Amino acid sequence: MTQTDSKFADSDQSSCNQPSASGVLQDVHISPLLMEDFLELARENTEKDLETCGVLGAFLTHPSQSCFMSSIDLHTHFSYQAMVPEAFAIVMAPTDQSRSYGIFRLSDPGGMSVLKECEESGFHPHGEPADGSPIYEHCANVFTNTNLRFEIFDLR
Template sequence: MSPTALPQCVISPDEYALTEAGERMRPMQIPEDIFEEFIRIAEPNTQQNLETCGVLCGKVVPGQETLVVTTLIIPKQKATSDTCTTENEEELVVTQMQLELLTLGWIHTHPSQTCFMSSLDLHTHFSYQQFMPEAIAIVCSPKYDPRYGVFRLTDPSGMDVIKSCKQEAAFHPHDGSDIIYTNADPDGHVVKARYSFEIIDLRNA
């Protein structure tokens, strides 16, 4: 595999966003068609009331602190109506290394639920955002409006709550006094733009 090409960046070099603590975050450009395209890919699973998940990959724009999603990778996976677990993660890592791609977040469907971050989603996303503060979680809800949302854990509050949570059950409540997650788009660090992106479906490999 050849390294993935970087599309044109529409974000200015001096643009940035802030966390709840006032820390700078790099802006992230994502393709505006990725939501409906992923919903289309997930349709066979959605019809069976099964979740589908994927990994958002991309690069840093040379010369500026901007992240660009260039590639959607669909790993091998096992799913239920409200869970999705990746399998053969070594294959995913090798693919990213060959294409020189960073992990910028993840995307998954709620086949029969509305668009929100469940407690399991929050714990899953914590590991992404701990590794990269700008990492995003996209939730697609094909049967409801809105059909998608782009989220991140608040920092502070959300990151601290999930880090200290000792609940063992997959689905459980968290303290309602804290805002645990927030929209990354609009009015966040995510900017949508029209450009082509690559889709790699490892389920067929």
């Protein structure tokens, strides 16, 4: 998860064209090069079919599948979004030819409620939120901006 304090916005570069169902959030700007550089750092793990998480490290999960949030991703992200509503997850899918990345957040209150009540661990299915919303959604408040500067620190 990355948040940058820049005033440069490029709404034509939105990560998705869908509005957020969860209400009004602060706009967040990220550099698309951040994702490219992260993929380069994660390449070795991807070749070994290991998922790399930019905050927590590597887990044996789904980097060779399509771009989606697994149950482990959802639980990991829940704690961040509970603290900071603008928190988002960038899911990289290096081998997905239809979409190499997605920028997601838990729906609120639907997905947040499901994850708050879930006591399971590991890979497992989640029920639908009571309000009928999806458990997670594309972020409409996150924009890519090629003018932003960033640094990556590999702490391995």
